[in-house]
Amino acid sequence: MERILGSLDRRTFLSAGGAFALSLGGFSALGADAQASSFSPERPVARLDPRRALKPLAVNRVTVKVGAAKPFKVMHVSDTHFTFCDARDDSRKQKLAASRIKGMRRGEHYLDEAFRLAADEGAVLMHTGDLIDFTSKANYDAVVEHFAGRDSFVCAGNHEFVPYFWETDKEDAAYKAKSYAATQANFPNDLTFAARVVNGVNFVAIDDVFYYTTERQAELFEREVAKGLPIVLLCHVPLYSPELFKVAFKKWRTAAYLCGVPDGMMSRYKKRQLEQQRADKTTMDFVSRLRSEPLLKAILCGHIHTTAFDRFSPTACSYVAGANYAGEAQMVTFT
Numbered sequence: 326m327e328r329i330l331g332s333l334d335r336r337t338f339l340s341a342g343g344a345f346a347l348s349l350g351g352f353s354a355l356g357a358d359a360q361a362s363s364f365s366p367e368r369p370v371a372r373l374d375p376r377r378a379l380k381p382l383a384v385n386r387v388t389v390k391v392g393a394a395k396p397f398k399v400m401h402v403s404d405t406h407f408t409f410c411d412a413r414d415d416s417r418k419q420k421l422a423a424s425r426i427k428g429m430r431r432g433e434h435y436l437d438e439a440f441r442l443a444a445d446e447g448a449v450l451m452h453t454g455d456l457i458d459f460t461s462k463a464n465y466d467a468v469v470e471h472f473a474g475r476d477s478f479v480c481a482g483n484h485e486f487v488p489y490f491w492e493t494d495k496e497d498a499a500y501k502a503k504s505y506a507a508t509q510a511n512f513p514n515d516l517t518f519a520a521r522v523v524n525g526v527n528f529v530a531i532d533d534v535f536y537y538t539t540e541r542q543a544e545l546f547e548r549e550v551a552k553g554l555p556i557v558l559l560c561h562v563p564l565y566s567p568e569l570f571k572v573a574f575k576k577w578r579t580a581a582y583l584c585g586v587p588d589g590m591m592s593r594y595k596k597r598q599l600e601q602q603r604a605d606k607t608t609m610d611f612v613s614r615l616r617s618e619p620l621l622k623a624i625l626c627g628h629i630h631t632t633a634f635d636r637f638s639p640t641a642c643s644y645v646a647g648a649n650y651a652g653e654a655q656m657v658t659f660t
């Protein structure tokens with residue numbers, strides 16, 4: 326962030342050039358773009374080791390035909406997982422931040438890289454959840470600093486509503502409500518349901534972070550359908566499809582962490598994951614409705630920290646962005 330870095334001791338690294346490829350379970354190959362890298366060293370629990378150069382942002386480039394008025398790009402990132410915390414939060418939160426920082430300290434760096442690439446290529450940056458790892462005042466500040474006044478669109482992730490980890494087995498509407506207002510106040514658009522038209526394509530962002538959707542969201546979706554535009558759905562938790570289920574279950578082992586998984590596919594789930602992820606009728610009906618909607622042309626999502634895609638419906642594929650904190654992103658060209 327230029328605004329942050331401008332008044333600080335700025336350090337800039339040039340990442341190694343060249344390109345590399347990743348193969349993920351038979352799914353899409355990733356092409357990497359070499360980019361200049363920078364980070365803001367003022368955040369006390371996120372300080373990067375200046376002796377270590379970071380790998381460049383790995384950008385999976387895909388083209389999706391949706392019927393746009395003219396071709397345009399979306400920089401799709403997910404799961405940045407800011408882990409910032411300071412003296413404004415309590416010692417329990419600070420311990421949590423210290424324990425979570427190890428694997429995720431590069432989130433801000435790679436988000437900056439994604440914004441930089443988006444600006445270079447004239448893309449709108451869309452973030453599909455887990456921008457923060459837990460609720461904290463410093464994390465909220467970081468969200469505002471990075472997104473205020475920038476061309477972006479977001480949906481919520483489950484971590485957006487988590488004050489501390491493992492404090493409850495029941496992640497439901499009541500649990501979400503405890504932090505919803507504070508989180509929403511710092512995010513750039515409505516986290517329950519939002520819609521934005523770009524070049525004749527209707528991007529619809531919904532909250533499915535705790536594996537359920539609501540009747541109200543289903544009603545609002547029908548209003549978007551009535552507009553008659555091609556729809557691209559943004560949701561954090563990927564919606565069930567057979568191949569995506571295989572990839573996600575192989576990665577996470579105890580469950581697939583998808584939304585709308587049929588009961589018959591959950592026989593190997595652990596008890597806790599089953600209680601957490603079994604969808605109610607309202608959710609299953611909505612997922613079924615989405616599958617039958619011909620205007621739905623694509624789904625952008627995240628959550629499983631693996632770059633993947635799979636066909637969701639006759640007209641739409643799911644495009645899952647890998648974890649941004651791990652240096653992954655997708656540049657989607659819509660035509």
Ligand SMILES: [Fe+2]
Binds near residue numbers: 406
């Ligand atoms: Fe995540």
